Amino acid sequence: MNIGEVAERSGIPTKTIRYYEDIGFLHPKRNENGYRIFEETELHKLTFIGRARSLGFNIEECRALLALYEDKERGSSDVKRIAAEHVREIEAKISDLLAMRDTLTHLINACAGDHRPDCPILDSLSNAKH
Amino acid sequence: MNIGEVAERSGIPTKTIRYYEDIGFLHPKRNENGYRIFEETELHKLTFIGRARSLGFNIEECRALLALYEDKERGSSDVKRIAAEHVREIEAKISDLLAMRDTLTHLINACAGDHRPDCPILDSLSNAKH
DNA sequence: CTAAGGGTTCCAGCAACTGGAAGGTCAAGC
């Protein structure tokens, strides 16, 4: 399988696949003309990484998950720990964003939004009322 | 005022203040030894930017808000539009994160988390059940 | 023979800083 087919089947762009090779996620063989040749297992790995990334795991977390995925001796508790830690991070981001949204929504509701220059949004940004 | 005092009073690190000068947010004068000298108005600007950044506005949005802030003729509707657009972006992020959290929480609950290698989290990442 | 559509490498850039090196300036203490 060439890189284009892998890209199509995994949904990951060729650029990104080459990048993943650079950072050591994959080690595809090469044929005599220098092209990368991918096995099914490499396609599976890429799909795995793609799903983990779409769930918001960062590269280092993906690396850890991939190592656990390939280690037949590991217990599920390690995976669970990584996932639980990740959920905590997600929840922290969510509450930050909720706080931002509430503050902004409040300011927007207080703002006339017309041609007059009075604007509670700018006032709040410039005055210290945190 | 030197940069250190501005940093202290605005809560923005000196490195970041210099960066903000680089990207054209500020134009502090220099005295004969080359040190930046800041006026109160520059301190206010920095505080303004700091608040906008902490509300999640990106640099370009800050630039727009700053321009509106300094334009005494502008109407509040422009500001309101920027803020409302920003709220929409925040809400999109929130729903992405909520979906991630729900998926992961579901997987974590299905995972024994013990020494056995069976792990629904990894299974889900590797099998196509999207 | 040429063109299209693969593939390869390497270099640069995005956002928004942050860290570090190498050096100039200033005030205080000895």
Added chain:
DNA sequence: GCTTGACCTTCCAGTTGCTGGAACCCTTAG
């Protein structure tokens, strides 16, 4: 006068996770 330490300066490089582009090679079809 000298040193020490806290300031300040500039410039360069690194962060994360790619993405775009240039310049080039390989293969196949018309």
